[in-house]
Amino acid sequence: MQKKINISAFFLVFFLSFSSFAIDLRKEIRERKIPTYIIENTSYVSLKSLLRILDCEGSWGRVEDRIFIIYDGSEIKFKLNGEQVIFRGKTENIVRPVKEIEGEILLPVDGFDNILAGIEKKSTVSSQEKETDVEKAPSKKKGKGEEFIILIDPGHGGKDIGAVGYFGLKEKDVNLDIALRMANYMKRELRKSPHVKIYMTRHSDIYVSLEDRVRMAKDINAGVFFSIHANSSRDRRQDANGFETYYSAEKENVAFLSPPSNVEGLKEDIGYDSAVAKILEDLSTTSVSDESRILADFVQERLAERLLTPDRGTKRRNLYVLRYTPMPAILTEIGFLCNPNIELNLKDVEVRQAIAETLGKALLDYLKFRGIVSN
Numbered sequence: 001m002q003k004k005i006n007i008s009a010f011f012l013v014f015f016l017s018f019s020s021f022a023i024d025l026r027k028e029i030r031e032r033k034i035p036t037y038i039i040e041n042t043s044y045v046s047l048k049s050l051l052r053i054l055d056c057e058g059s060w061g062r063v064e065d066r067i068f069i070i071y072d073g074s075e076i077k078f079k080l081n082g083e084q085v086i087f088r089g090k091t092e093n094i095v096r097p098v099k100e101i102e103g104e105i106l107l108p109v110d111g112f113d114n115i116l117a118g119i120e121k122k123s124t125v126s127s128q129e130k131e132t133d134v135e136k137a138p139s140k141k142k143g144k145g146e147e148f149i150i151l152i153d154p155g156h157g158g159k160d161i162g163a164v165g166y167f168g169l170k171e172k173d174v175n176l177d178i179a180l181r182m183a184n185y186m187k188r189e190l191r192k193s194p195h196v197k198i199y200m201t202r203h204s205d206i207y208v209s210l211e212d213r214v215r216m217a218k219d220i221n222a223g224v225f226f227s228i229h230a231n232s233s234r235d236r237r238q239d240a241n242g243f244e245t246y247y248s249a250e251k252e253n254v255a256f257l258s259p260p261s262n263v264e265g266l267k268e269d270i271g272y273d274s275a276v277a278k279i280l281e282d283l284s285t286t287s288v289s290d291e292s293r294i295l296a297d298f299v300q301e302r303l304a305e306r307l308l309t310p311d312r313g314t315k316r317r318n319l320y321v322l323r324y325t326p327m328p329a330i331l332t333e334i335g336f337l338c339n340p341n342i343e344l345n346l347k348d349v350e351v352r353q354a355i356a357e358t359l360g361k362a363l364l365d366y367l368k369f370r371g372i373v374s375n
């Protein structure tokens with residue numbers, strides 16, 4: 001019998017037990033001193049600020065010009081330059097279009113205030129924050145209000161399936177399930193460190209381009225980018241085995257470049273030999289690479305403790321999401337899906353949970369090592 005995980009049921013865990021009250025957008029803007037922008041006589045607020053108000057900075061995504069926020073289990077969807085918002089299946093007209101200016105997504109206060117008035121605010125996180133601020137005098141550099149954001153990136157999704165096993169298991173599903181479990185584990189482990197927030201590049205089976213993953217990491221100012229994948233060997237060898245973790249030795253954070261046009265871009269090295277690559281190399285931020293390497297080593301160490309499969313080591317590779325994220329970033333390949341034994345293992349909920357917790361422990365090792373959370 002195949003054990004199948006009900007992702008939606010799992011997903012609900014994040015949204016349980018919130019007490020609630022209605023949201024007054026204008027009041028929030030006033031009280032929190034949130035900046036607004038006047039464009040063509042209309043007042044706008046940034047998507048980032050709105051997510052902060054909703055306390056769901058990790059629960060949003062963007063697919064081309066469509067943006068969605070998952071709030072309290074419901075979706076709020078709208079389009080760039082569009083004047084309609086779909087919330088809980090109902091279409092609401094907003095007076096002015098959503099805009100994107102210099103990479104910042106801006107929402108008209110008029111219109112969004114109505115939508116927010118119709119929803120209720122979850123309060124769990126803020127009350128947790130208050131408690132901890134009182135009980136724990138921050139001895140670390142990261143004090144009150146100094147967030148540290150972890151962006152967990154389940155590889156592939158939607159039309160981009162990733163590797164497929166002999167029995168048909170899809171990499172995109174394995175990645176997502178392990179990432180959700182890891183996020184859940186981290187949230188549990190970080191209860192006492194509310195300044196550390198866990199976000200994900202996707203929470204469901206949707207396509208997110210590599211460019212959008214990187215953009216998201218920049219937008220939310222992530223401190224760590226953690227990408228989860230399952231491997232396949234080039235010729236789908238059934239005896240391919242082991243786990244490995246990549247980091248980029250040539251970080252580039254000056255310009256924003258388009259990803260390689262083919263979806264396989266994830267697997268493609270960005271040429272070492274071109275003049276452009278050379279220039280980028282000169283601009284590279286070595287220290288961020290070193291940090292990535294340290295994190296990758298923690299991941300390999302922890303996986304080696306837990307898995308019986310071969311340790312293929314920490315490797316340098318200029319994968320797009322590693323190179324263009326300006327923060328420490330790693331991509332771990334937890335096992336070979338083209339190996340039917342591994343595929344069967346990865347179908348097992350307990351194996352997935354164990355891998356998720358192992359990755360979580362490695363990340364905690366790093367956070368402790370860097371003093372971001374206390375021991």
Ligand SMILES: [Zn+2]
Pocket residue numbers: 155156162163171229230231
């Ligand atoms: Zn992959």
